[in-house]
Amino acid sequence: MNITARTSVAGVIGHPVTHSLSPVIHNAGFASLGVDWVYIALDLAPNRAQECLVGMRALGIRGLSVTMPHKTDMAHLVDEISPQARRLMSVNTLSLGIDGRITGESTDGDGLVSSLQAVGISPAERSVVMFGAGGAARSVADALLRHGCAHLDIVNRTLAAALVICDYAPDRCAAQSTNDQAAVAAAMQRGDLIINATSIGMGQPATDSTAIPFDPALLRPDQVVVDLVYHPLETALLHCAAAVGCTTVDGLGMLIHQAALQQQLWTGQFPDVQAMARAARAALDGSTSQAPQ
Ligand code: NAP
Secondary structure (H helix, E strand, O other): OOOOOOOEEEEEEEOOOOOOOHHHHHHHHHHHHOOOEEEEEEEOOOOOHHHHHHHHHHHOOOEEEEOOOOHHHHHHHOOEEOHHHHHHOOOOEEEEOOOOOEEEEOOHHHHHHHHHHHOOOOOOOOEEEEEOOOHHHHHHHHHHHHOOOOEEEEEEOOHHHHHHHHOOOOOOEEEEEOOOHHHHHHHHHHOOEEEEOOOOOOOOOOOOOOOOOOOHHHOOOOOEEEEOOOOOOOOHHHHHHHHHOOEEEOOHHHHHHHHHHHHHHHHOOOOOHHHHHHHHHHHHHOOOOOOOO
């Protein structure tokens, strides 16, 4: 990397961002494109999103990834917002136009779908069971529904949050409470694509059978099991699912693909996702805590 006065600057804003994997992933992506860009992590305290946009314009920062706790604030503050980001009221990408206007978009859900497609799995016509109804779950649900999933059961500890997601497509969605074991079992019976979008399993060893969001006895070998958690890469859920014979997909693919989509928005070019994944795996091998985006 040869940083000069002409180098374009991008970065991630969040709080905290000290352990973020994004600089490693994005700089590997920029290197794969051979573009003169550099990516840094910028700690932005809560409630300072407006000041950040002023700074971004003033300094000519070309792109920013947005992570917790700023995704919702940015959705209210940007000059332009994509339809998806508006629907979710969540922005994970800021792009500075040549006219100085800042556009907000959301690449999280499409990142998950791209990561599935990259391993030959299409969400179209699938019956999906998604555990969790937080920010990540909302973007994943939106993308799955846009990509033609046939049915989506959202299972969550707080039923009200699952019902919010049902409103995206009431004819194709159903909300279940985690406590309703019969409903969860029926959903798992219907489901062929199972997704953990809760934080359960994060930072837990793969051998910890209590760190799984549902009874693993409900799994079948014909199911695909996806975990959004990426530290550890092999979560307790994926460990159990592999033992049952399920196809498993870890959370790193989503992290890489949402970043690749951001680089495409900023540079107009799609980076080498394999190079980004290699860099991320090397960084994760050396880390001991869950890294925020
Ligand atoms: P969030 O908005 O805080 O949502 C957390 C979700 O987990 C909620 O549905 C919450 O249920 C549920 N949950 C948390 N602890 C629970 C427990 N002990 N028992 C039952 N349910 C519990 O977080 P998020 O941003 O959606 O992130 C969720 C996970 O996805 C995190 O591990 C994050 O690291 C990961 N993630 C990965 C990627 C990627 O690129 N791979 C991207 C984004 C997020 P309630 O609604 O009942 O509180």
